[in-house]
Amino acid sequence: MNAADLYELRGVKRTVGGRAILDIECLSIAEGALTSVVGPNGAGKSTLLKLMAFLEAPDEGEIFFRGEAVCAKDFYNLRRSVTMVDQSPFLFRGTVFKNVAYGLMVRGMDREEWGYRIREALSLVDLAGFEDRSVRGLSGGETQRVAIARALVFKPDVILLDEPTAGVDTARVEMVEALIKDVNERSEASVIFSTHNIAQAHRLTDNVIHMSAGKTTQQSIENVFSGCVESEDGARFVRLRGGVRVAIPEERTGTVRFSIPSSCIDIEPASDGGDAINRLDGTVTRMEIRGDKVRIRIDGAISLRVELEYAQLKGKNITLGSRVAARIPPGDMRMLE
């Protein structure tokens, strides 16, 4: 276990009616990171989140939180710093104010601080002025956002969000996604969210845990794209947003989904000309040193995550904000379906 691990799960099993709904051999989640858990319905995402929220105990195995093995008697204290927002959140009878205040009340927080904190939390979720509204008249999306505000208001160390954009109208999905990133970046909170939307998972974070039939595969499938295969002068390619074209090596037709491993992509300072296919021009918006490697995020017409050796990057004169051209070697993409 690394010192920076927030959670470590070893041999964790959860069984219902004799059927294992969760079976995790080993899983680590880093402290302070934004992590997504992605998988289809019934993959065990919600069960995993409930275990990490200390709302349920595993039937087998051990959960370590910040390096300490956790048992049921620790749950109450741990829940003071870890909170979870359910997929279909329940709002207590009464007003939005009373709901958002609940976490402050059970912590015995000074009432003078309530008003400011509640207003701040509600404005974060775009519900400023909703304090006196009864929860009865709220829409599904508003309910979801009140529940997120209720979790944010007491500034927990860990926020677990189960399908946070489920039920949120399309126009506000981006707002919730931005909020998730913002909470993670501005506060020191670790944010773990589940989604069945693989594109959303990768759009928001590099730390993606894939789940299927109760099991996890922590491999990170990055740079996932999909599109319709086009053909021109015998070449097959998929045209992505902004006209970015990616050559498809296989004999595929129709819609394809593929990932481009971050370690396969090469970057150079932007220059005019060159092959327009398999190339993305963009700006370096994030650089993160991990050991002897550097992870880079490039935002252009599409976003790409790139991983380079630190030594390899040094000679390229690329820094945060540099305009770069990312080149995708033909044939290095992995077809997903």
Add this chain to the structure above:
Amino acid sequence: MGAAELGIETFNIMGVSLKVSLAATALATIVSVPLGFIVAVRDFRGKRSLVAVMNTLMALPTVVVGLLVYMLLSRSGPFGFLGILYTPTAIVVGEFILAVPIITALTYAAASGVDERVRKTAESLGAGASQSAWMVLKEGRLGIIAAVIAGFGRVVAEVGSAIMVGGNIRGYTRTMTTAIALETAKGNFILGITLGMILLVVALSINLTVNAFLGRKV
């Protein structure tokens, strides 16, 4: 008996009725609400059997309770030394026994019907066991208040136990229902019906008061 005297006696009877019924309901509420709540939220062996017993006891005949309490409190009974037979206290004891199963069973039903997410949500927001239990009670309060009102309705309207252990002593243990029974036996149907109407008005007033209170709170 003059009209004024009759009026005073009717008020006296109403006072005794309300006093014993409210006391029995209050005591039964103190015991039954936590009991029904615990049975609802805890899983234990024999829970289903206990619920079946509670439901059955809701139909406990008032005369059976009267007989039981009479045997316990009579001079030769185990609690005869207390000397409370034929007192309002004895009526409270009998009515308490009648109210407990009703309030317990209906509280159980109300708490069982509260959304499971209430407790989970409270816990995930940092609530302790008692704080989350309180939240479940608050969310189920309409059903629980209905349980208490049903218990009060049961005891204010019962006659069998009150007459057996209270003795229907004029100005002391005579309640609305025992007075109705007495007046009917004497052939004073008009007075019996009048007392019956007053009893209904009293019960209705209590219900309206509770509903008005809930209307403001919900």
